Amino acid sequence: MSTASTVAAITLAVAGVLAVGSASAQSDYKGEPSTFSKSYQHITNAPEWAADDPMVLLQPKNFRRWVFIGAPLTPNGLNGGHASFPEFHNVYVQPEAFQYYRDHGEWPEGTMMAKELQLTGGKATEKDGSRYEPSGRGYFPGAVNGMDVSVKDSTRFGESKNWGFYNFGHHAAPYEASAAPAPIAACAGCHIANASEDMVYMDLYRPIVEPLKLPE
Numbered sequence: 001m002s003t004a005s006t007v008a009a010i011t012l013a014v015a016g017v018l019a020v021g022s023a024s025a026q027s028d029y030k031g032e033p034s035t036f037s038k039s040y041q042h043i044t045n046a047p048e049w050a051a052d053d054p055m056v057l058l059q060p061k062n063f064r065r066w067v068f069i070g071a072p073l074t075p076n077g078l079n080g081g082h083a084s085f086p087e088f089h090n091v092y093v094q095p096e097a098f099q100y101y102r103d104h105g106e107w108p109e110g111t112m113m114a115k116e117l118q119l120t121g122g123k124a125t126e127k128d129g130s131r132y133e134p135s136g137r138g139y140f141p142g143a144v145n146g147m148d149v150s151v152k153d154s155t156r157f158g159e160s161k162n163w164g165f166y167n168f169g170h171h172a173a174p175y176e177a178s179a180a181p182a183p184i185a186a187c188a189g190c191h192i193a194n195a196s197e198d199m200v201y202m203d204l205y206r207p208i209v210e211p212l213k214l215p216e
């Protein structure tokens, strides 16, 4: 190989690495580490970031003890056998973020929504994947099968309306210990286009987020 073609080959190889690098999720977010939130004033169960990468989120601890705000259901049986997010989507938010939302009508910096996917359980007896329990025909909870998290942090995610999106695996638990931010096209884009309030599908949760009135 001539010197010129060796240089060309190396240049191409480097360009290839750079191209792969620039296609990575991080490239969607231009924030500088020095400007990232250091603290979340209204949040005690704060998002934790990897020591060696301030965009990598650690799996939130004990999210099943947070406030449960809803469980949208997209059964595989009604989605050609492969729903994008099978099947129950159990959504939890930190208790202090929940209280702040009730008091102020908005989610504070550092809010996290954890969405754990839960498959339907038992053997389906109907074509649509449903089956029977003494309560009736329907879909009933089975094994858990994945976890996604959205995080509100305007210093990191200004490019996607202040929310970042993370996938900790679509498979049985345990889920990944940490996750890199998903590309905007993979998650945030659909939330930007369709979510009813501040990137969250609040219309689906509002019926049980508002305080329940007692009879007069």
Ligand code: HEC
Residues within 6 Å of the ligand: 072, 073, 074, 089, 091, 113, 114, 115, 148, 149, 150, 165, 166, 167, 182, 186, 187, 188, 190, 191, 195, 199, 200, 201, 202, 204
């Ligand atoms: C095609 C549209 C679409 C895409 C792509 C999408 N979502 Fe969502 N997401 C929704 C809808 C609709 C809901 C509420 C209803 C539901 O869960 O079925 C939702 C709910 C959520 C919730 C619960 C809080 C909320 O905003 O309602 C989280 C967390 C979430 N998605 C994370 C993610 C992550 C992470 C990705 C990428 C891996 C992603 N989403 C990709 C449409 C989408």
